[in-house]
Amino acid sequence: MEQQATDIIVATRAALAQASALAVQYSFSILGAMVLLVLGWFLSRILHRWALTGLSHVRGIDATLAHFFANILRYAVLVLVFVTVLGQFGVQTASIIAALGAAGLAIGLALQGTLQNIAAGIMLLVLRPFRVGEYIETKDVSGTITEVGLFATELRTSDGLYRLAPNSTLWNTPVTNYSRERTRKHDLQVKVPNDRDIDDEIDRLLSIAKQDPMIESVPPPQVFVDSLEESAAILTLRYWVSTPQWFKTTREMNRRVRIAFGQKPGGPEPDAAPAE
Structure with a gap:
């Protein structure tokens, strides 16, 4: 009995010594892991703030895009810190990195369409073929831009409807931007009968255009014979x-030319009318 008691005491002391050694070892690992997590958290926030501030001062970088890249940097640092913390406990990080890579590939394949929209959104925000407030038209959609996001673009149609267009549909098709250039051209056609003096009608059209302060003087308005018909000439x-x-x-010019060349209320029959 005394021998058994002695063996139990020895085994207990050995177990306590081993547990104490493990506690000391893992306490340092846990302490180091906590320090790494705290430092990594603060480092990720600092890098996020620096990246966001730096990108915001880069000309041509949209605020949405700046936040996107800053968040990518932050989460990349957090993932790196997490893998390093696991390494403190003897976990094989190579297998974890391989698993993360495989998971990323699987997620990428599952979200292929979404990732296409993100890639298109990044290109739209970098190259800026259109901005908020501009009116655009594509084969499938038209309207005024209200927001350009990473996944989709929001538009307001000419009749006041809300429209959401995936970015990939706007990136992979020609886009006509009606608001980007400072000036726009307009051609207004008028049919002049052959019995009218063509030079007088040209001068009258030019006079109407020059009286409008909204019409640009450079380049100056011009009138030319666009085509000929059997009984009339088409002036542009x-x-x-x-x-x-x-x-x-342009709507006001249509009205004024109609009054000048068309039938006034209670007036005579028109000598010339705007061509259809």
Whole structure:
């Protein structure tokens, strides 16, 4: 009995000594892991703030894109810190990195369409073929841009409807931007009968254009004979207007030319009318 008691005491002391050694070893590992996590957390936030500030001062970088790249940097640092912490406990990090790579590949294949929209969104934000407030038109969509995101672009149609277009559909198709250039051209055609003096009608059209302050003087408005018919000549009045005033000015010019060449209320029959 005494021998058994002695063996138990010896075994207990050995177990306690081993547990104490393990506690000391893992306490340092746990302490080191906590320090790494705290430092990694603060480092990721600092790098995120620096990247966001630096990218915000780069000309041509959209705020959405700056946040996106800054977040990628932050989460990359956090993942690196997490793998390093696991290494403190003897975990084989090579297998973890391989597993993360395989998981990333699987997620990429599953979200292929979404990743295409993200890639297209990045290109749209970098190259900026259109900006918020500009009116665009593609084969499938048209409207005024209200927001350009990483996944999709929001538009407001001319009749006041909300439209959401995936970025990949806007990146992979030709886009006409009606608001980007400072000025826009407008051609207004008028049919002049053969019994009218063509030079007088040209001068009258030019006079109407030059009286409008919204029409650009450079390049100056011009009138030319666009085509000939059996009983009339088709004159074209070509002028340039600032883009924000284009719609209002062209509608007003249509009205004024109609009054000058068409039938006034209670007046005589028209000598010439705008061509259809």
